Amino acid sequence: MVDTQLVRRGIRSSNVLAAMRKVDRADFLCDSEKRFAYNDEPQPIGFGQTISQPFIVALMTEMLELNSDDIVLEVGVGSGYQTAILLELVSKVYGVERIHALSLRATKILLENYKGRFHIATADGTLGFPLQNKIFINFFDACLVAAAAPQIPSALISQLKPEGRMIIPVGDRYSQELVLVRKLKDGRIDKSYVDAVRFVPLVGKEGFH
Numbered sequence: 001m002v003d004t005q006l007v008r009r010g011i012r013s014s015n016v017l018a019a020m021r022k023v024d025r026a027d028f029l030c031d032s033e034k035r036f037a038y039n040d041e042p043q044p045i046g047f048g049q050t051i052s053q054p055f056i057v058a059l060m061t062e063m064l065e066l067n068s069d070d071i072v073l074e075v076g077v078g079s080g081y082q083t084a085i086l087l088e089l090v091s092k093v094y095g096v097e098r099i100h101a102l103s104l105r106a107t108k109i110l111l112e113n114y115k116g117r118f119h120i121a122t123a124d125g126t127l128g129f130p131l132q133n134k135i136f137i138n139f140f141d142a143c144l145v146a147a148a149a150p151q152i153p154s155a156l157i158s159q160l161k162p163e164g165r166m167i168i169p170v171g172d173r174y175s176q177e178l179v180l181v182r183k184l185k186d187g188r189i190d191k192s193y194v195d196a197v198r199f200v201p202l203v204g205k206e207g208f209h
């Protein structure tokens with residue numbers, strides 16, 4: 001999977017490739033889906049949601065240029081696979097998932113290897129990490145959004161530190177552009193286009209309704 005789907009398509013970061021080799025995608029799939037674990041496509045995880053394609057997970061992770069002491073906000077935890085990749089690279093991940101059964105399932109799997117280094121909340125992630133909202137203003141070094149947003153939610157920008165990075169698919173329900181956002185020192189944002197993608201919708205107050 002790593003050689004044919006990631007290296008060949010230009011994923012270069014040795015840390016990201018090592019994480020993708022170490023974390024077994026099959027661990028995050030239901031039994032009936034495990035045989036498709038290394039396929040070059042998303043797979044269903046129930047509730048109409050999908051685990052992202054391995055290449056997209058690697059690409060989004062690479063674009064964030066993560067450091068080992070970073071604290072990352074992830075919106076749309078789903079299976080928890082992307083969370084595990086992030087946890088291989090950074091110190092802490094705060095995840096938000098709107099479907100409680102998926103939050104519970106991901107938490108259970110992630111506890112095996114990453115106990116004490118992640119928090120997963122069931123909430124509307126378009127509003128940022130929910131608990132004690134004010135504490136999280138200018139808090140995160142990076143933010144990864146794994147569902148399609150109609151625009152960049154303002155709460156996610158405000159929870160990002162100055163000089164923080166965010167990767168987010170922005171567009172309509174059917175097709176999106178992966179956008180890399182940088183919050184500048186003065187709070188303004190700088191955006192660059194990465195690739196054309198297709199994600200399930202981000203459903204929430206600053207998402208789709």
Ligand code: SAH
Binds near residue numbers: 126
């Ligand atoms: N990275 C995940 C992707 C899961 S699909 C994986 O590879 O498994 C996107 C997820 O975003 C779904 O689980 C969906 O329930 C969740 N989601 C959609 N809108 C959301 C919102 N407003 N807040 C939090 N999670 C949301």
